[in-house]
Amino acid sequence: MEERDWVILIKLYEEKSITKAAEALFISQPALTNRLQYIEERFNSQIVIRSKKGVNFTPEGEFLVLSAREMLQKIHFIEGTIQTIRNEVKGSLKIGASILFFRHQLPELLKQFIEMYPNVEFKISTNFSGKIVDHVHACDIDIGFVRGDYEWSGKQDLLFEEDMYIVSRQNIKLEDLPAIPRIDYKSNSKSMRDSLDKWWKENFSSAPCVAVKVDKVDSCKELVLSGLGYAFLPEGMLLNTNEVNKIPMLDNSGKSLVRRTWMIYHHDNLKIALIKTFVEFVNKYYNRSCF
Numbered sequence: 001m002e003e004r005d006w007v008i009l010i011k012l013y014e015e016k017s018i019t020k021a022a023e024a025l026f027i028s029q030p031a032l033t034n035r036l037q038y039i040e041e042r043f044n045s046q047i048v049i050r051s052k053k054g055v056n057f058t059p060e061g062e063f064l065v066l067s068a069r070e071m072l073q074k075i076h077f078i079e080g081t082i083q084t085i086r087n088e089v090k091g092s093l094k095i096g097a098s099i100l101f102f103r104h105q106l107p108e109l110l111k112q113f114i115e116m117y118p119n120v121e122f123k124i125s126t127n128f129s130g131k132i133v134d135h136v137h138a139c140d141i142d143i144g145f146v147r148g149d150y151e152w153s154g155k156q157d158l159l160f161e162e163d164m165y166i167v168s169r170q171n172i173k174l175e176d177l178p179a180i181p182r183i184d185y186k187s188n189s190k191s192m193r194d195s196l197d198k199w200w201k202e203n204f205s206s207a208p209c210v211a212v213k214v215d216k217v218d219s220c221k222e223l224v225l226s227g228l229g230y231a232f233l234p235e236g237m238l239l240n241t242n243e244v245n246k247i248p249m250l251d252n253s254g255k256s257l258v259r260r261t262w263m264i265y266h267h268d269n270l271k272i273a274l275i276k277t278f279v280e281f282v283n284k285y286y287n288r289s290c291f
Helices: 003-015 018-025 029-043 059-085 099-104 106-116 129-137 174-179 190-203 217-225 267-271 273-285
Strands: 048-051 054-057 091-098 120-127 143-147 155-168 181-185 209-214 231-234 245-248 258-265
Touching: 003 018, 003 029, 003 054, 003 059, 018 029, 029 059, 054 059, 059 091, 059 273, 091 099, 091 129, 091 273, 099 106, 099 120, 099 143, 106 120, 106 273, 120 129, 129 143, 129 258, 143 273, 155 217, 155 273, 181 217, 181 231, 209 217, 217 231, 258 267, 258 273, 267 273
Parallel strands: 091 120, 091 143, 181 209
Antiparallel strands: 048 054, 143 258, 155 231, 155 245, 155 258
């Protein structure tokens, strides 16, 4: 079995289509089919069942996909360990980032790192922060950048905090919020949702007037800019935005509500020179102490 065969199994399982898997891997359909036939012959088992709707994996195929993930993780760890023995900062680093972190923070961060270590290749995926946590836990990615607080048993370094604001196009007063339309967005950070709910209950006895619910915070911002209502937004969403009014969100003790951004990873991964070097670089970039 070659490394590409394990990659083919995973991609085919994700796409459930030979056509889509071949396109994603930049190989021809006949080439992918030939490798699939080789794998089936190698293990003397039928891996997939073909139909007009695509492919479905047999129990043997499901097991091989699980094994493929483990094999690729081991290969990645072996490569990193060999480079560490050679004291080289090179190789491939798998990063997962929330969409907003990717958009506003990651490009400049990577640019500066690559200037120092040009022999590093990055494989980047974006997703909701909760999904990034799951991928780091499963070792599908090496380092995750997440917004909000999540249950995580591994290492997590606080990069920065953003104050939360009540944001609107019109001038509004805090005491009038229950009567004003609110634009709400789906946050998969339970701690953030709990903090906002607690803040509301501390300040008002009636429920908010939620006019619109959206799935992304940047969509929420656009609706606020259109004058459809107010929203609770972190400071980072308001950069280069001057046409809004904002009221700081304070708790009963006068402390600002904040949204935190973390870097998460497994502590054992620090044994790999590339990962350790990148973690140290990111912490210094945000003026945070390491480890």
